[in-house]
Amino acid sequence: MKIKPxxxxxxxxxxxxxxxxxxxxxxxxMVVTIILNLFKVGNEEMNFSSSTEFxxxxxCIIWGILIFTAYMKFMLQNGVSRKTMFMSGVLSTVIxxxxxxxxxxxxxxxxxxxxxxxxxxxxxxxxFSILYRNGIFISEFTFGDVVLxxxxxxxxxxxxxxxxxxxxxxxxxxxxxxxxIAGVGLGGGLVILLPIAEETITNGAISRAAKQFVLFVLGxxxxxxPNPYIWFASSLVLCAVIxxxxxxxLRRAAPQKA
Amino acid sequence: xxxxxxxxxxxxxxxxxxxxxxxxxxxxKEETQVPSTTEISAMFKINPATVLKGMNQLVDTGILYKKxxxxxxxxxxxxxxxxxxxxxxxxxxxxKPMIEEAxxxxxxxxxxxxxxxxxxxxx
Amino acid sequence: MNKIExxxxxxxxxxxxxxxxxxxxxxxxxxxxxLGRNGAGKSxxxxxISNRIFADNGAVLVDGVKSAENDKALSKVYLMSEKNYYxxxxxxxxxxxxxxxxxxxFDTEKAYQLSELFGLNVKQRSSKLSTGYASIFKIxxxxxxxxxxxxxxxPVLGLDANHREMFYKLLLESYAEKPRTFVISTHLIxxxxxxxxxxxxxxNGKVIKDCSxxxxxxxxxxxxxxxEVVDAFTKGKEVIGADMLGGLKSAYVIGxxxxxxxxxxxxxxxxxxxxxxxxxxxx
Numbered sequence: 001m002k003i004k005p006x007x008x009x010x011x012x013x014x015x016x017x018x019x020x021x022x023x024x025x026x027x028x029x030m031v032v033t034i035i036l037n038l039f040k041v042g043n044e045e046m047n048f049s050s051s052t053e054f055x056x057x058x059x060c061i062i063w064g065i066l067i068f069t070a071y072m073k074f075m076l077q078n079g080v081s082r083k084t085m086f087m088s089g090v091l092s093t094v095i096x097x098x099x100x101x102x103x104x105x106x107x108x109x110x111x112x113x114x115x116x117x118x119x120x121x122x123x124x125x126x127x128f129s130i131l132y133r134n135g136i137f138i139s140e141f142t143f144g145d146v147v148l149x150x151x152x153x154x155x156x157x158x159x160x161x162x163x164x165x166x167x168x169x170x171x172x173x174x175x176x177x178x179x180x181i182a183g184v185g186l187g188g189g190l191v192i193l194l195p196i197a198e199e200t201i202t203n204g205a206i207s208r209a210a211k212q213f214v215l216f217v218l219g220x221x222x223x224x225x226p227n228p229y230i231w232f233a234s235s236l237v238l239c240a241v242i243x244x245x246x247x248x249x250l251r252r253a254a255p256q257k258a
Numbered sequence: 259x260x261x262x263x264x265x266x267x268x269x270x271x272x273x274x275x276x277x278x279x280x281x282x283x284x285x286x287k288e289e290t291q292v293p294s295t296t297e298i299s300a301m302f303k304i305n306p307a308t309v310l311k312g313m314n315q316l317v318d319t320g321i322l323y324k325k326x327x328x329x330x331x332x333x334x335x336x337x338x339x340x341x342x343x344x345x346x347x348x349x350x351x352x353x354k355p356m357i358e359e360a361x362x363x364x365x366x367x368x369x370x371x372x373x374x375x376x377x378x379x380x381x
Numbered sequence: 382m383n384k385i386e387x388x389x390x391x392x393x394x395x396x397x398x399x400x401x402x403x404x405x406x407x408x409x410x411x412x413x414x415x416l417g418r419n420g421a422g423k424s425x426x427x428x429x430i431s432n433r434i435f436a437d438n439g440a441v442l443v444d445g446v447k448s449a450e451n452d453k454a455l456s457k458v459y460l461m462s463e464k465n466y467y468x469x470x471x472x473x474x475x476x477x478x479x480x481x482x483x484x485x486x487f488d489t490e491k492a493y494q495l496s497e498l499f500g501l502n503v504k505q506r507s508s509k510l511s512t513g514y515a516s517i518f519k520i521x522x523x524x525x526x527x528x529x530x531x532x533x534x535x536p537v538l539g540l541d542a543n544h545r546e547m548f549y550k551l552l553l554e555s556y557a558e559k560p561r562t563f564v565i566s567t568h569l570i571x572x573x574x575x576x577x578x579x580x581x582x583x584x585n586g587k588v589i590k591d592c593s594x595x596x597x598x599x600x601x602x603x604x605x606x607x608x609e610v611v612d613a614f615t616k617g618k619e620v621i622g623a624d625m626l627g628g629l630k631s632a633y634v635i636g637x638x639x640x641x642x643x644x645x646x647x648x649x650x651x652x653x654x655x656x657x658x659x660x661x662x663x664x
Contacts, residue, residue, distance in 0.1 A: 076431075079431070263651075264651060268598070
């Protein structure tokens, strides 16, 4: 019942932040493009990422963290059940992911064309291309490639959004001490303990297993070559699992000083 | 109209009495509308239900009547009704307490009668 | 069937029992006073009713439907608590807008009118309002919402006498215009004692009184006079407390005063709600 207003609220806040993000990064990119043009020597190829591709995923993670932490009290104040909060939160994340993928792609083309006009080769190579198309430039994409790229990167962003969601919820539901322990433990564990353990006890088995998992999930282990479709399936499965766990964390959550 | 916040008399009763008084003195004329429940409640910061109870009591005793959609009006002959009531209750309301007080002060019955006479002389 | 039923609601925070099998009904179109000392469990109860926290046992039903996690049931309930649940950077006028989005029955025009009347700056962030104006802001929201059950937790905190008067007057006018239930939780008992129709008193997580305020006020009286005379009079009666000043004593008695028994030197006055409350809730 309250899905409409809660989704509207999420989207309104989201687009504001997204707008600011893109305004800043696009301007920055254009400035950089122009500067490179000024300093180029001859017709060298500049191996510079012309895309906003790396900012967007970060943005998605942050959005995921925010929805059930920063805005929970507001939702409760307006009589929104946690069920509805979850549904509109997930919906907003999906919308965000797809919107950003499309915008990123458009920006890549625009900046690329700009570079072309200024005789600077700045055509982008999105992650999708690097993983599944031998690193070809956008200019060489078929229409099918474009569609696949959009779906692939959208799902990637959704996945990151879900990661943000569950991270935010875990921290939200931990006590103050719990949060400190989790923060220190995670950081210390990954940076210090894990490498040490890998060196001594497990002999790199964890890293190998993790690497295998990532390759599998991204569809890069296929004998017949990199397969982007596998990610379509695996991302949905991963999101379902993470989403389910997130909902379990959310459904009895009491309002906190997030 | 005012309310006595120290009195043991329930507020609805006080409202009832105050309105009755106004009817008796002619401040609220017969066949005219009395202030609404909302007006009285807002003025004295009293719950409307309490005001309504007090007013309904006067409807029951025939002092006020309801006009559908308009409000409460002073019934015809209400002032006279109040006078009658008060005359009937004069003994209880004024005479008996006076006698009680007189007894506390050791005034005899004759002395009381004498005082009443004096009271009239100064009318 | 239209009412809020609180059925055997219990809530613990660690070792502390905040609510202990609380059962009480809140009927439509009435003004309630929810009274209790600090820590008695008022806020906890309000938080459970409004789905902010969950009861350990028991249930809250709104018009027959369990309200926990139910959007439809919750759309009939609104809580303005002491704490501000709005985002830090949200302005008052934005809050008006969103309240209308989420609840529909919000009179935005009236909200702006009342803001002007009270001198509230709608362009201010709600988190930056002073205590007094934070209360005013909450009051305005409550008065402009046409929702069956509105709960106000300490609505007059920080309000000067003039604004308090204004609030009570506006509350009664709004109640007359759009009859709905207001549940007011406050420490200023005497001020609202005539305003409320029913009283709910909570002590140590339990409901110890749930009756009309008229019933409560007429349930007892104060007898004052010389201490020995008062004591003689109150012998065998249910005395819930007393105050002494020199040789003068005021005893608070439950029951009805028998006028014939009242001797010289004794004065019978009403038992005001605050005194009664204090006597009932002193441990």
